[in-house]
Amino acid sequence: MELESENLTKNQKTVLSVLEKSSEPMKAYTILFDIQKKGIKSPLQVYRALDKLIEIGKVHKIESRNSYIACKHENCNAKNSTTFLICENCEKVIELKRDNLSLYFSKQAVKDNFQYRKHNLEIYGICNDCKGVN
Ligand SMILES: [Zn+2]
Ligand SMILES: [Zn+2]
Numbered sequence: 579m580e581l582e583s584e585n586l587t588k589n590q591k592t593v594l595s596v597l598e599k600s601s602e603p604m605k606a607y608t609i610l611f612d613i614q615k616k617g618i619k620s621p622l623q624v625y626r627a628l629d630k631l632i633e634i635g636k637v638h639k640i641e642s643r644n645s646y647i648a649c650k651h652e653n654c655n656a657k658n659s660t661t662f663l664i665c666e667n668c669e670k671v672i673e674l675k676r677d678n679l680s681l682y683f684s685k686q687a688v689k690d691n692f693q694y695r696k697h698n699l700e701i702y703g704i705c706n707d708c709k710g711v712n
Contacts, residue, residue: 586630592616593627594636594648603645603671640664640671642700647671658696665705674701 586594596612597604604612610624618624628646631637635654637646640662647662650673661674684694 587627589618589623590627590630592618593624594631597631597637597646597648600648602669603640603643603647605643605645609646638662638673639698640700641698643669647673649673651675659698661697661699661701663701663703663705665708666702667704667708670705670707672705674699 592613593609596609606621606624606628609628610618610621613624618627628637628639632639632646635649637648638654638660639646640660643664654673654675659680661676661679663672663674664670679699680694680697683697687694
């Protein structure tokens with residue numbers, strides 16, 4: 579099987595590498611600011627690259643923060659559904675990977691005669707580093 583990351587364009591690879599180096603989620607304009615030296619000048623180029631990276635599961639969008647994070651999981655299949663743990667203290671984001679979440683939600687939705695398709699969940703709390711600080 580061919581690795582999808584090998585098919586990435588130069589722009590996509592550049593955007594991905596910036597996100598992979600970042601310890602926190604980044605907004606599109608912050609990404610653009612970081613990579614302008616590398617020849618990516620327009621926001622549109624960043625958005626196009628992000629769209630593709632999201633499509634293949636390399637990058638996830640955190641809706642409430644309007645920001646993006648590189649997936650740290652091998653072969654993440656979370657192309658539609660994402661679940662994030664967000665620390666209320668330091669804004670650290672951890673992707674929660676549990677395959678049974680989609681099954682759980684689809685079962686719950688059926689009870690309300692609703693067909694589940696995907697979810698984008700954000701769960702707020704305190705991360706391990708911040709435990710005991712507050
Ligand atoms: Zn992921
Ligand atoms: Zn924290």
